Amino acid sequence: MVKRTVVLADSDGVYLKRLSDYFMEKAPQLELSIFTDLSMLKQYLQRGRVDILAVDETFADQELAAQSTVAVKIVLSTATDTVDGFETVKKYQKTESLLNDLLLKYAESTGSAEVIRGNSHTKITAFYSPAGGTGKSTLALGMATTCACAGLRTLYLNLEEIDSMDMVLAETPGTLSDLFLALKTKGMNVGIKLASSVRQEPSAGFYYVNGVESISEYGEMEGTDMVRLLETVKSQAEYDVMVLDLSSGFSERTVKILEQTDVIFVPVTAEETAAAKLNRLLNEAAFHENYNALFGKMELVANRMSGKTGETVLRESGLAGRLPCVGVIGNLPVLERKKALLQGKEQLMAVFQPLLARLMNG
Structure with a gap:
């Protein structure tokens, strides 16, 4: 060095x-x-x-x-x-x-x-569901807060095409728009741009970057661009954990992002459509063998359910036999409002400990 x-x-x-x-x-x-x-x-x-x-x-x-x-x-x-x-x-x-x-x-x-450049071996996890309304954004924020509380230097990126994190998180020095521009501009250093764009959430302790200024910018980004972004974060070795919050689609860009992860947490609720859409997605493995590795990284999170309800929903939907379930998260007051969630580090540690252990211990 x-x-x-x-x-x-x-x-x-x-x-x-x-x-x-x-x-x-x-x-x-x-x-x-x-x-x-x-x-x-x-x-x-x-x-x-x-x-x-x-x-x-x-x-x-x-x-x-x-x-x-x-x-x-x-x-x-x-x-x-x-x-x-x-x-x-x-x-x-x-x-x-x-x-x-x-x-x-x-x-x-x-x-x-x-x-x-740091010396961390960055773990990447994504919260993804093919169905909306499963609480993945809340869980992603909870996971980022838990990781930071555990002493892990954590970067949270909301990569939803239409996000609402500006209602929860304060303005950052730069945005994803700046990072996307750096990715597309020859000679610009993406790592430096990222370092100058992040902000630390004062209560929760994780680092983050605000979303794009215009949702149309995602139309210009290809899967290879997103891979470069994630590879840049890993090569900088500045963060122990990167938590991604993804849109519900299954585009080429989303697939490329998911391929870069170590673990994919998939929230599922008692709503029939959530399980039905996830089963529909998993059925794609029969037509595209290359998705097997991707689905092999997925872990279910039974969200807004009790333990018994979660077991019943997963069994009756058929998901219990298709993906492992890493944990059941009930209707907890700390998860009802995202801003309050950022203040609830001690409560979140107990809730998200199984997910944290799965990510860090593989």
Whole structure:
């Protein structure tokens, strides 16, 4: 691993010590130096090349701005004002966020995503049903919240063509529209665009990106584009888990997405149409053998049912003999409203533990 040289400079030694301790623990890809004296900093910069220079705004003078040995110069600012010759990062924020912002500025300036690459082996799960109204979006959010609560760095992506997550989740710096544009534009780095687009949900703890600005954009996306997007997330190794919420269709694009998953959770309710549509889909295996591997990754989730009701519905519909059932989820108050769901981490852990165990233990 090629290490990147980072120099932090601030007159506040206590602040620098806190940053440096965190950086050394969490970012082994960085070689760190710190300075509280501006003149000593300038002498140091004459000795060789520095990848990232991050200084307090009182240190950000024109001499540093003109320093040719520094790849990316960043001012740690307490205001929104910009300083000529410097990128700007908010000084007082969570240390994790500050580190991410510094690395992202470097990635954007150099066009290389290497510095923001993690070391996780990303597991991908999708919540999918050929029938609408089965509660898959609620379950997907619950799963993302549970994964984050379990200490897993989690990315939630709603890939429904018509989604309503803007009613639940706050605005993100970028959207799926930005990622789709990056996928279609030669020379644009999708990994960097993703890193600059995500936001962490403050209560639930998972990361996410808002949906497309226009649903017509999905018409321009092919299955291979979606595969590239998912492969980019995996190659960045930044997330332990990626939770996907998919539309109910079975288009070529959806099939390509499902093929990239480790586990597909399929919610089914007591409604006859939900089981009938799922049986109809599974019947396709008789005509298309290539779907066998796909259906082999599917696990039923009996949703909005008691244990006995779930067993009865799955048995009478014939689904019990076709797909394994990973769990039964009742009509729980915590799942009635999506916004309330984001606050119910402790309650969700008990509900989603079987799904989490299935995903992580395979």
